[in-house]
Amino acid sequence: MSVPALAVDPFDEDFLSDPAAHHAALRDAGPVVWLEPIECYAMARHAEVSKALGDHGTYCSGRGVGLADFSREAPWRPPSLLLEADPPLHDRTRGLMNKVVSLKALQEVRPLWSARAHELVDCLLEKRRFDAVTELGEAYPMLVFPDTVGVPSEGRDCLLTYAAAVFNAFGPRNAIFEQGEAAAAHAVGWVANACRRESLADGSWGASIHDKAVDYDLSEAEAERLVRSLLSAGVDTTVNGIGIMMLAFASFPEQWARLRAEPKLARRALDESLRWDSTVQTFFRTTTRAVDVDGATIPEGSKVVLFLAAANRDPRRWESPEQFDLTRATSGHVGFGHGIHQCLGQMVARLEAELVLEALIPRVAEIRLAGEPVRRLNNTLHALASLPVEILPA
Numbered sequence: 449m450s451v452p453a454l455a456v457d458p459f460d461e462d463f464l465s466d467p468a469a470h471h472a473a474l475r476d477a478g479p480v481v482w483l484e485p486i487e488c489y490a491m492a493r494h495a496e497v498s499k500a501l502g503d504h505g506t507y508c509s510g511r512g513v514g515l516a517d518f519s520r521e522a523p524w525r526p527p528s529l530l531l532e533a534d535p536p537l538h539d540r541t542r543g544l545m546n547k548v549v550s551l552k553a554l555q556e557v558r559p560l561w562s563a564r565a566h567e568l569v570d571c572l573l574e575k576r577r578f579d580a581v582t583e584l585g586e587a588y589p590m591l592v593f594p595d596t597v598g599v600p601s602e603g604r605d606c607l608l609t610y611a612a613a614v615f616n617a618f619g620p621r622n623a624i625f626e627q628g629e630a631a632a633a634h635a636v637g638w639v640a641n642a643c644r645r646e647s648l649a650d651g652s653w654g655a656s657i658h659d660k661a662v663d664y665d666l667s668e669a670e671a672e673r674l675v676r677s678l679l680s681a682g683v684d685t686t687v688n689g690i691g692i693m694m695l696a697f698a699s700f701p702e703q704w705a706r707l708r709a710e711p712k713l714a715r716r717a718l719d720e721s722l723r724w725d726s727t728v729q730t731f732f733r734t735t736t737r738a739v740d741v742d743g744a745t746i747p748e749g750s751k752v753v754l755f756l757a758a759a760n761r762d763p764r765r766w767e768s769p770e771q772f773d774l775t776r777a778t779s780g781h782v783g784f785g786h787g788i789h790q791c792l793g794q795m796v797a798r799l800e801a802e803l804v805l806e807a808l809i810p811r812v813a814e815i816r817l818a819g820e821p822v823r824r825l826n827n828t829l830h831a832l833a834s835l836p837v838e839i840l841p842a
């Protein structure tokens with residue numbers, strides 16, 4: 449059986465401005481399709497995306513999880529020792545990171561992170577109208593995460609610039625990629641310096657990575673690169689995760705009422721929000737052998753783009769997938785990925801979202817859109833530049 453070919457470029461402005469509008473065509477064309485403009489295989493159905501993510505032996509990460517094949521072209525930056533690594537190296541680095549970003553570590557930061565959420569919500573309530581992207585989605589993670597990782601206070605805006613460039617670099621070298629790269633030159637240097645042991649605060653997660661490195665047979669340079677992973681993956685993802693969650697509640701006011709009636713649902717809100725509109729839209733894998741997908745063959749050494757966001761709205765898997773529904777069983781969503789590379793920071797993301805909601809629930813009766821949401825185009829992230837909202841005090 450042959451693989452259907454589509455003339456779809458998932459990184460052009462039309463696609464990136466409204467990815468969900470294009471996902472059904474990708475899913476309906478077949479379990480695996482060939483995207484002519486980027487010369488790459490693609491999967492957009494939940495069953496195939498989830499299976500590929502779960503089969504890291506066949507679908508490897510070491511040749512990059514963007515369009516660029518690291519065995520043919522130089523990576524944009526030295527590869528991540530987690531994201532862009534396969535076992536056995538990946539298991540060692542992940543083992544270390546699991547000890548740093550642990551349940552215990554999360555329990556320790558919870559009181560401080562909760563206090564920060566309440567302070568921020570106090571300010572927002574006074575304003576009533578604010579930008580839920582800059583003044584909440586960005587502001588909250590920036591209030592808690594950089595301090596916890598232990599990076600220097602000066603110049604932290606570089607974290608946002610850097611993360612945008614990292615996620616753009618998984619796509620082709622289009623205008624969005626080049627723009628991100630140009631803007632990031634200074635940020636790359638700032639981040640490299642922030643990852644050094646001398647730059648990191650004692651007792652921080654970053655320092656803890658350095659402290660544990662010897663036990664995991666990792667050099668200081670490798671420890672620095674693991675700190676870089678926290679800074680690469682921990683900012684723009686949660687920024688947009690919170691932003692999109694606010695958009696979800698503004699778009700489905702009955703779900704805000706439902707949450708207020710049952711505040712315990714706050715712990716599930718981010719997962720359903722990610723299922724509904726996934727911050728990380730795509731990641732690539734490279735096949736390590738010829739693989740049969742439902743009768744079609746993908747050759748060895750092929751790049752395959754996995755549409756996490758399309759899988760999360762696949763009607764073959766989800767009932768009323770367009771509906772944001774806090775009571776839905778979200779287990780199996782691939783917004784945090786699946787398998788050995790599943791998001792290391794998912795507990796961080798869930799905690800941030802939960803604490804923001806916990807602070808808002810008792811005090812906010814309604815969240816209303818106060819203007820059109822504005823998208824920020826990124827080759828990987830479904831990102832918002834602006835989300836004007838008005839909150840009505842309870």
Ligand code: OVV
Pocket residue numbers: 528529530531532614676677678680681
């Ligand atoms: C999941 C993710 C995104 C971007 C960068 C990294 C990880 C990293 O490990 O550097």
